Amino acid sequence: MGKIILDGNVVAQEIRDGLKTRIEVLKNIGIIPCLATILVGDNPASETYVKMKGNACKRLGINSIRVHLPEETSTSELVETIIELNIDNSVHGILLQHPVPTHIDERAAFEAIDIRKDVDGVTSSGYGQTALGFGEYPSCTPAAIMKILEYYKILIDGKHAVVVGRSPILGKPVSALLLNANATVTTCHSKTSNLSEILKQADIVVAAVGKPEFIKGSWLKQGSIVLDAGYNKGNVGDVDYNSCYEVAGAITPVPGGVGPVTIATLMKHTVESAEKFYV
Amino acid sequence: MGKIILDGNVVAQEIRDGLKTRIEVLKNIGIIPCLATILVGDNPASETYVKMKGNACKRLGINSIRVHLPEETSTSELVETIIELNIDNSVHGILLQHPVPTHIDERAAFEAIDIRKDVDGVTSSGYGQTALGFGEYPSCTPAAIMKILEYYKILIDGKHAVVVGRSPILGKPVSALLLNANATVTTCHSKTSNLSEILKQADIVVAAVGKPEFIKGSWLKQGSIVLDAGYNKGNVGDVDYNSCYEVAGAITPVPGGVGPVTIATLMKHTVESAEKFYV
Numbered sequence: 001m002g003k004i005i006l007d008g009n010v011v012a013q014e015i016r017d018g019l020k021t022r023i024e025v026l027k028n029i030g031i032i033p034c035l036a037t038i039l040v041g042d043n044p045a046s047e048t049y050v051k052m053k054g055n056a057c058k059r060l061g062i063n064s065i066r067v068h069l070p071e072e073t074s075t076s077e078l079v080e081t082i083i084e085l086n087i088d089n090s091v092h093g094i095l096l097q098h099p100v101p102t103h104i105d106e107r108a109a110f111e112a113i114d115i116r117k118d119v120d121g122v123t124s125s126g127y128g129q130t131a132l133g134f135g136e137y138p139s140c141t142p143a144a145i146m147k148i149l150e151y152y153k154i155l156i157d158g159k160h161a162v163v164v165g166r167s168p169i170l171g172k173p174v175s176a177l178l179l180n181a182n183a184t185v186t187t188c189h190s191k192t193s194n195l196s197e198i199l200k201q202a203d204i205v206v207a208a209v210g211k212p213e214f215i216k217g218s219w220l221k222q223g224s225i226v227l228d229a230g231y232n233k234g235n236v237g238d239v240d241y242n243s244c245y246e247v248a249g250a251i252t253p254v255p256g257g258v259g260p261v262t263i264a265t266l267m268k269h270t271v272e273s274a275e276k277f278y279v
Numbered sequence: 280m281g282k283i284i285l286d287g288n289v290v291a292q293e294i295r296d297g298l299k300t301r302i303e304v305l306k307n308i309g310i311i312p313c314l315a316t317i318l319v320g321d322n323p324a325s326e327t328y329v330k331m332k333g334n335a336c337k338r339l340g341i342n343s344i345r346v347h348l349p350e351e352t353s354t355s356e357l358v359e360t361i362i363e364l365n366i367d368n369s370v371h372g373i374l375l376q377h378p379v380p381t382h383i384d385e386r387a388a389f390e391a392i393d394i395r396k397d398v399d400g401v402t403s404s405g406y407g408q409t410a411l412g413f414g415e416y417p418s419c420t421p422a423a424i425m426k427i428l429e430y431y432k433i434l435i436d437g438k439h440a441v442v443v444g445r446s447p448i449l450g451k452p453v454s455a456l457l458l459n460a461n462a463t464v465t466t467c468h469s470k471t472s473n474l475s476e477i478l479k480q481a482d483i484v485v486a487a488v489g490k491p492e493f494i495k496g497s498w499l500k501q502g503s504i505v506l507d508a509g510y511n512k513g514n515v516g517d518v519d520y521n522s523c524y525e526v527a528g529a530i531t532p533v534p535g536g537v538g539p540v541t542i543a544t545l546m547k548h549t550v551e552s553a554e555k556f557y558v
Contacts, residue, residue, distance in 0.1 A: 107413070123407070127407040127411060128403035128405070128408070128410070131403075131410060132447050158470045158472045172410060179468075184467050185465065186464065186465040187454075187458055191437045192463040193463070198439075
């Protein structure tokens with residue numbers, strides 16, 4: 001195949017289009033899907049992300065509740081807030097924006113989310129179900145990456161996928177999803193000693209490392225499929241786009257690649273949760 | 280280093296020695312740790328495994344309850360049995376012997392086990408916690424493999440580990456544990472197209488494929504560490520021992536390798552569960 005730009009906006013549009021009727025059906029029985037977002041502190045990037053998610057809800061006619069807690073919020077106060085949202089029947093999805101301030105036990109907060117409302121797959125139960133192949137809501141970015149591969153009909157079965165990064169909501173779950181889709185999966189990280197050597201073998205590369213323009217084209221195999229889950233200051237991903245573009249067979253741009261599909265996936269999970277709660 | 284036979288019996292003995300005092304302490308306050316095993320049907324290999332686990336309990340002075348259900352047991356009957364053991368305060372660990380007859384939904388049965396008694400890490404929650412790095416009871420065979428590596432002071436950090444197999448209680452959790460120990464981890468399986476090429480790069484090989492003598496010495500890198508989690512008819516593992524022995528730097532025998540450490544780990548988890556329930 002020729003070189004393909006994996007345009008996330010068209011994939012996101014397809015997801016949104018598929019949701020419209022489902023949202024109408026819910027509204028006809030008096031239910032409006034609702035996503036609650038929780039932001040702790042004043043990280044400007046996090047504020048932007050939360051705003052984008054709220055806007056995405058608005059555009060689709062989904063309700064959103066925005067909870068903004070001060071920087072000095074304690075773990076137990078945050079958990080309290082989550083429990084209130086758990087028992088609020090009007091809320092179908094809960095998203096705690098990562099990262100929270102360092103004095104908070106983020107894991108304890110994630111674990112407090114009711115699995116039925118864990119639309120971003122952050123709980124260990126949600127992760128476990130995803131990894132064992134029956135999860136309802138895999139983390140949105142990993143799910144978005146799989147959706148892009150599906151949309152562009154990129155074969156995964158039997159391919160060697162290399163994931164760079166091992167975070168609980170990105171590297172680990174995307175490794176699990178690729179494995180369940182019959183890829184041979186190598187998960188690399190900061191302790192990997194021969195990253196470029198391993199990447200040279202990859203048919204599919206997922207960059208989820210959190211370092212701007214980290215992955216270079218010279219490390220890749222000619223024709224490989226490159227999915228950039230990074231989003232760093234200066235609107236750049238974890239992939240050095242220009243050099244990787246030259247070598248890749250297909251590549252997601254930043255912005256306009258994985259990001260919009262992630263947000264559309266969050267909307268989809270919220271609608272699915274509303275359907276499960278009430279239909 | 281010279282060639283090392285990774286003797287599981289000495290590792291298992293160390294685990295058991297470490298448990299003796301803990302069991303005494305529990306007995307002094309009137310608590311006897313208790314493992315319940317559930318066997319469904321009459322698979323002779325499974326009967327042997329269950330008997331070995333019961334014998335291991337006896338040798339350590341741990342109670343064991345053996346539940347043997349007929350082949351025709353339904354999923355809901357099996358789940359009922361598990362729920363009874365969940366609420367039985369004298370039981371600290373529940374082990375459902377895999378595999379169950381094919382008409383049973385094994386996953387549903389596993390999921391019914393109370394996570395506090397899931398001493399073999401078979402629930403998706405247990406798996407998720409293990410993979411995210413805070414699991415109490417990882418599956419016993421993966422935990423045994425990690426223990427053998429630790430006992431023999433084999434460096435994992437920065438090494439390339441290749442796991443052959445992706446089952447929920449073996450290939451997936453051992454991949455997760457190795458990743459958390461800072462290995463670069465490749466998980467291979469039946470759809471992997473170039474297994475020998477990937478194994479040739481492995482510093483650490485875990486064979487968890489369920490095929491007798493499947494992995495050949497010619498596929499391995501000189502000096503690699505070989506852990507054979509297989510146990511097949513004729514007392515052979517998943518590794519072709521003679522040819523792998525020639526190439527490996529260290530290798531687990533079958534029998535006497537991973538097996539005894541797995542059973543000792545099950546004892547350890549049962550004692551830990553008893554401690555958590557009552558101390």
